[in-house]
Amino acid sequence: MTADTPSATKMIVAPHSEPRIFTSARDAVDAVTEIYRDARKFLTEKFNAVAAGDGGDCRYRAYYPYIQITTTTHAKVDTRLSFGHVSEPGTYYLTLTDPMLFRNYLMQQISILLENHNVPVTVGVSDTPIPLHFALDRDQILIELDEAKLQTPLRDIFDVPDLNTINDRVVNTGTTVSGGRYKPLAMFNAQRVDYSLARLAHYTATDPVHFQNFVLFTNYQFYIDDFIAFAEKAITDPASGYETLVSPGNHIATAQNPRANRPVTPPQMPAYHLTRKDGSGITLVNIGVGPSNAKTATDHIAVLRPHAWVMLGHCAGLRNSQNLGDYVLAHAYVREDQVLDADLPISVPIPPLAEIQIALEQAVAEKTDLSGYALKRVMRTGTVASVDNRNWELQENTGPIHRLSQSRAIALDMESATIAANGFRFRVPYGTLLCVSDKPLHGELKLPGMATGFYKKQVAQHLSIGIRAMELLREMPLERLHSRKLRSFNETAFL
Numbered sequence: 106m107t108a109d110t111p112s113a114t115k116m117i118v119a120p121h122s123e124p125r126i127f128t129s130a131r132d133a134v135d136a137v138t139e140i141y142r143d144a145r146k147f148l149t150e151k152f153n154a155v156a157a158g159d160g161g162d163c164r165y166r167a168y169y170p171y172i173q174i175t176t177t178t179h180a181k182v183d184t185r186l187s188f189g190h191v192s193e194p195g196t197y198y199l200t201l202t203d204p205m206l207f208r209n210y211l212m213q214q215i216s217i218l219l220e221n222h223n224v225p226v227t228v229g230v231s232d233t234p235i236p237l238h239f240a241l242d243r244d245q246i247l248i249e250l251d252e253a254k255l256q257t258p259l260r261d262i263f264d265v266p267d268l269n270t271i272n273d274r275v276v277n278t279g280t281t282v283s284g285g286r287y288k289p290l291a292m293f294n295a296q297r298v299d300y301s302l303a304r305l306a307h308y309t310a311t312d313p314v315h316f317q318n319f320v321l322f323t324n325y326q327f328y329i330d331d332f333i334a335f336a337e338k339a340i341t342d343p344a345s346g347y348e349t350l351v352s353p354g355n356h357i358a359t360a361q362n363p364r365a366n367r368p369v370t371p372p373q374m375p376a377y378h379l380t381r382k383d384g385s386g387i388t389l390v391n392i393g394v395g396p397s398n399a400k401t402a403t404d405h406i407a408v409l410r411p412h413a414w415v416m417l418g419h420c421a422g423l424r425n426s427q428n429l430g431d432y433v434l435a436h437a438y439v440r441e442d443q444v445l446d447a448d449l450p451i452s453v454p455i456p457p458l459a460e461i462q463i464a465l466e467q468a469v470a471e472k473t474d475l476s477g478y479a480l481k482r483v484m485r486t487g488t489v490a491s492v493d494n495r496n497w498e499l500q501e502n503t504g505p506i507h508r509l510s511q512s513r514a515i516a517l518d519m520e521s522a523t524i525a526a527n528g529f530r531f532r533v534p535y536g537t538l539l540c541v542s543d544k545p546l547h548g549e550l551k552l553p554g555m556a557t558g559f560y561k562k563q564v565a566q567h568l569s570i571g572i573r574a575m576e577l578l579r580e581m582p583l584e585r586l587h588s589r590k591l592r593s594f595n596e597t598a599f600l
Contacts, residue, residue, distance in 0.1 A: 114261065119147035119167035124229030130215035133172065136228040137211070138204040140170035144230075148240040148263065155262060164262055167240070169200040169295040171231035173287070174218060174598075182221040187532075187589040188600040189217030191288075197598060198287035200231045200295035202239070203302065206314055209384065210410055214291075214599045231295075233270070237263035239299035271297045275597065276530060277448050291599035292531070293408050301405035308401065309376035309390065310353035310368070313409060317378055317386035319575040320406060320414040324394050324520055327564040328417060329377060332389045335572065336379045337363045347386060351378040374402055385412075387575050392520065396442035396493050399523035407531035410600055412586055413461060413578050415536045416524045417571040420489065420516040422541035423509060429544070430563045432484040432570075434465055435537035438522035439490035439512045445523060449530050455522070456529075460578070460586055461536035462486075468574035469538070472566055487515035489537060491522030516541065532591040532600070538574070540567045 121140065127133040144167035151165040175196040182190045191197055204211060215226060237259075275289045293301075302313045323329070336350040341360045350358040353375050356366030365377070374393065380386040390406075392398045403414070420433060436457040469484050470476045490509055509517070521537040528535025540563055578586060587600060 114162070114164045114257075116164045116166060117151075118165075119144050121168065121230040124227050126225045126227050128219060128225045130212050130219060133215055133226050133228050134204055134208055134211045137170045137172065137201050138208070140228070140230055141202065141204055144168060144170075144235055145240045148235060148237055149242075152237060152241065152263065155259075162257075166264055167235050169202060169231045169233045169235055170204075171198060171200050171229055171233075172215070172290065173198045173227040173229075174222065174224060174290065175227075176222050176224055186217065186584050187587050187592045187596070189214065189598060190221045191218075191290075191598045192595045195288050196286065197290040199290035199599070200233045202235075202295040202299050206302075210600075218598055233295060234264035234267075236266045236296070236299070238266060239296070239303065266296060266300060270294065271300050273297075273448065273530075289597055291597050298408045301408040304401075304405045305409075308372060308374045308405070310355075310372035311351055311376050311378065312355055315351040315355070315378040315380065315388075316376070316406065316409050316411070317380060317388045318384050318412040319387050319579060320411050321387060321389045321571050321575065322392050322399070322402065322414065322416045322418070322520070322524055323389065324392060324418040324518075325564070326391060328568050329375065329389065329391050331565050331568045332377055332379075332572075333365045333367070335568070336377065337365060339379060346381050347379050348382060349378075349380045351380060353377075374398065385579050387572060395519050396444045396491060396523040399442075399520040400444045400527060403524055403527040403531070403533075407527070407533055411533055412583065413534040413536070413575070414524065414528060415461065415465070415538065415571060415574060416521045417567060418518055418520060418539055419542035420518040420521075420539040422516055422544045423490075424485075424515050425544070427485065427515070427541050427544065429541055430483075431541045432469055432567070433489060433516040433537075433539040433541065434462065434469070434484060434486045435489040435516075435521055435525070435539070436462065436486050437488040438525055438537075439488060439509070439514055440522045440526060441493065442491045442519065442523045443493045445526050445530070449526055453529075455525050456590065458534055458536065458588070458590065460581060460588065461534055461574075464574045464577040464581075465536055465538050465570070467577060468570045471573060472570045485515055488513050489521050489539065490514040490517045491519055492517060493519065529591065532587075532596075534578075534586055534588075534591070536574075538567075538570065 125136055147167045151160060154160045173196060176191055176194050178194060184190060276292045305313045339345040339347040340350055341363050350365050352366040353368045353372055354366055358365045374390055376388060376390045378388045390402055392402045438455050440451055470480055473483055475483060490512060516539055518539060525535045525537060
């Protein structure tokens with residue numbers, strides 16, 4: 106082996122301390138933060154040096170922090186919560202990233218774990234390298250280095266993301282069983298989280314730090330326009346509890362300057378965040394049309410562990426008794442969207458969640474000033490079918506229409522089943538409230554003039570219902586919202 110081969114390159118590793126034991130969640134999170142901060146500082150400094158032409162003959166590495174807990178008893182704990190406890194004795198382990206972003210979440214999860222098991226946690230430096238891409242600030246552009254001068258590729262100097270460890274194995278299997286020494290403490294390891302944080306910044310053009318715990322999805326720009334109008338008023342009202350409106354480009358509107366940024370060239374999935382101090386505000390994401398976009402958005406937002414997400418969109422009404430502008434509250438889904446078949450078998454039922462359903466129905470009642478039997482005039486509860494073919498009505502009628510009739514579906518769209526199924530898969534409370542915008546089976550197609558009038562009339566009310574539903578969910582105790590219905594046999598301790 107010659108001296109100029111990559112394997113012979115001198116390895117310089119970031120300094121790190123020995124593992125430490127904690128009985129305080131705050132102290133444990135402080136330790137994690139210190140390790141992570143020092144590791145990022147090391148990699149950033151080395152990258153800047155290499156970019157300046159110095160140090161390209163070495164390899165640099167820093168590692169993620171980890172947290173670990175070991176239990177040795179089968180003693181029962183309070184399992185009324187769906188999280189905060191391990192299922193059996195063993196050592197549970199998790200690599201962590203961006204503890205500043207996740208501080209409140211980590212404090213909560215570790216506190217409950219310590220209380221339930223009455224054993225300390227250990228914090229230390231893991232053996233999982235931090236990729237350079239994830240160590241740099243998310244708005245920092247990777248400088249184009251002259252690799253000819255370096256005489257070696259950049260990936261031979263720094264670690265890059267490892268797709269062998271960025272996966273949803275724990276999510277999809279729903280178990281903490283592991284083939285190694287450790288069992289997973291959470292569904293997502295550090296590299297998987299970092300991967301999604303980077304994707305979120307790219308797709309939404311907003312930093313993940315701005316995402317709120319209650320997320321609305323839509324498939325039309327009209328909802329964004331009305332959300333901006335609502336938010337600009339809300340942040341000027343001290344009684345609302347809302348503080349800022351963050352729009353693409355990380356533009357922050359405040360009470361003193363409440364005008365939102367409207368980008369000339371929007372990102373693929375523009376996100377707007379109506380923030381509250383404790384993160385309990387509302388994020389609205391325009392995912393556009395199609396199940397692939399719906400899966401992409403929810404795959405990445407899931408790592409932020411939101412308390413609920415709800416789809417607000419338009420749909421085709423399948424019953425002649427429905428009128429344009431009527432609402433559909435989904436209580437079941439026909440999944441013909443295809444995108445999640447490999448992750449969640451089509452045979453798995455996606456149940457309605459009572460907490461979400463009640464909040465949505467109550468919000469519709471409040472905003473329409475209808476209740477009881479009268480509410481049935483404008484809202485119907487039933488099965489929603491989601492397909493991956495925008496022009497489904499052009500298919501031979503006997504096939505799809507027969508299947509839809511058998512399922513008792515009352516509405517059809519392209520995103521709702523995907524969002525609900527991924528909520529089920531990621532243990533994020535989910536729901537769907539759609540608005541009938543056309544009835545293709547009954548000759549009422551969505552034509553340009555008709556559509557414009559419909560949107561102007563109905564979108565504002567539909568959005569106000571979604572916002573009100575999120576406010577009702579915010580008032581609900583966390584343990585009730587994150588119920589055990591979404592958890593499988595042997596779940597991770599962290600939510």
